[in-house]
Amino acid sequence: MEYGSIAREIRIDAAPEVVYEVVSRPEHLREWWPDEAELEPVPGATGVITFGTRTSPDAKVAPLTVVEAEPPKRFSFRWVYDEGERATAANSLLVTFELVPSGTGTLLRFTEEGFREKGWEAAVLEEAYRDHVTGWDHFLPRLVAYAARLASTP
Amino acid sequence: MNTPANIALNETVDQAVNKSVDQAVDDELWSAVGDPIRRRMLDLLLSGDGGTATTLSAQLPVTRQAVAKHLGVLGRVGLVRDAPAGRERRYEVDEARLARAVAQLSSVGAGWDARLQRIKRIAEAIQRSRED
Numbered sequence: 001m002e003y004g005s006i007a008r009e010i011r012i013d014a015a016p017e018v019v020y021e022v023v024s025r026p027e028h029l030r031e032w033w034p035d036e037a038e039l040e041p042v043p044g045a046t047g048v049i050t051f052g053t054r055t056s057p058d059a060k061v062a063p064l065t066v067v068e069a070e071p072p073k074r075f076s077f078r079w080v081y082d083e084g085e086r087a088t089a090a091n092s093l094l095v096t097f098e099l100v101p102s103g104t105g106t107l108l109r110f111t112e113e114g115f116r117e118k119g120w121e122a123a124v125l126e127e128a129y130r131d132h133v134t135g136w137d138h139f140l141p142r143l144v145a146y147a148a149r150l151a152s153t154p
Numbered sequence: 155m156n157t158p159a160n161i162a163l164n165e166t167v168d169q170a171v172n173k174s175v176d177q178a179v180d181d182e183l184w185s186a187v188g189d190p191i192r193r194r195m196l197d198l199l200l201s202g203d204g205g206t207a208t209t210l211s212a213q214l215p216v217t218r219q220a221v222a223k224h225l226g227v228l229g230r231v232g233l234v235r236d237a238p239a240g241r242e243r244r245y246e247v248d249e250a251r252l253a254r255a256v257a258q259l260s261s262v263g264a265g266w267d268a269r270l271q272r273i274k275r276i277a278e279a280i281q282r283s284r285e286d
Contacts, residue, residue, distance in 0.1 A: 006266060012274045014281035022277045032272035106277075110270055 008110045016072035016099040019106045023097045024075045034062075041069050046087075049079075063087070067094065074098050089114055186231040191216060192224050196247055199234065204246035206239060 012019055022028040026037035029049065036054055039047030045066045052059035065087040067076040076096040078087035085091055098109040187193060191214060198213055199205055207225060211218040225245055228234040232251045236243040 008266060008270055010270045010274055012277050014277035018280050018284070019273070019277045022273050022280070028276060031276055032269050108270065108273065110266065112266065 006110075006112045010108045010110070011102060011105060012108055013105045015104070016101055016106045019097075019099050019108055020072035020075060023108075024069065024071070039064060039066070041066060041075065043067060043069050065092075068096075072099055183231045183233075186227050186233060189224070189227075191220075192228060195221070195224055195228065196233065196252075199245060199247045204244055206242040206244050208242060210245075 014022075022032070024041040026039045026047070029037040029039070034049035034051050036050035037047065039045065039049070043066055047064050047066070048061050049064055050059055050061045054061075061083070062079055063081065063083050064077050064079045067078060068074050074097070076094060078092040078094050081087050081092035092114065093112055094114045096109075096111045096113075098111075100107040100109065187196070194214060195210055198210055202209070207218050207222045210225075211221045214221065216224075225234060225236070229236060229245075232248055234245045235248050236245045238244075
């Protein structure tokens with residue numbers, strides 16, 4: 001994808017049905033990501049994930065909206081938007097887990113995209129910095145071309 | 155209770171909270187560099203060994219006032235520093251801050267790598283328990 005996305009693939013020795021539960025059910029989410037998760041894994045449902053102790057004033061609560069829930073194939077949600085707003089492509093990140101049967105296990109494809117250009121920035125800045133260490137001469141013409149291409153992308 | 159385990163747990167929570175604060179800062183950083191004009195400005199500042207709002211606007215299709223506003227955004231997240239230069243202010247890129255920004259941006263991917271490893275461990279443990 002041209003702009004903002006992280007993509008990963010991981011092979012898991014567990015059936016897609018099991019992996020689906022782990023990525024979508026709050027009791028499992030708590031084990032691999034936030035400290036608390038309140039979420040109904042059905043399309044359109046909104047929930048919250050909490051980092052830190054919920055009763056603590058420092059706890060960080062993030063809203064989350066389920067986009068797709070197709071067991072055992074696909075689970076996606078939007079997050080990183082302001083509480084009280086409706087999650088859209090313009091104000092949030094879309095996380096997608098795609099589960100592909102692979103032998104007796106599962107190939108889990110993960111993407112996070114719609115970075116308000118963040119992911120794109122990550123790549124560009126990283127490259128910018130690396131090249132900056134060795135000199136900007138090689139890099140500048142490319143950055144300019146890349147920026148122009150991005151600017152002309154609707 | 156102040157058992158060693160509790161102290162360790164509290165430290166972990168503190169770290170998690172600090173991380174959240176960092177993420178809020180990252181958001182500002184990311185939106186600061188999310189604008190094509192501001193990226194061009196960083197570019198010009200790096201290649202031209204700094205510049206003023208006037209020299210930058212001469213090289214960009216925007217007014218000096220707009221450039222000054224963009225420089226303010228970059229300054230607030232610490233990506234540029236300024237010093238008086240005659241009647242104007244001269245700006246340069248804070249390279250340490252740029253390096254930190256790059257490291258933070260790369261860590262977004264690393265965070266998901268760790269989560270995916272945990273997903274794998276949990277799913278495989280459930281699978282094994284169901285087969286037993």
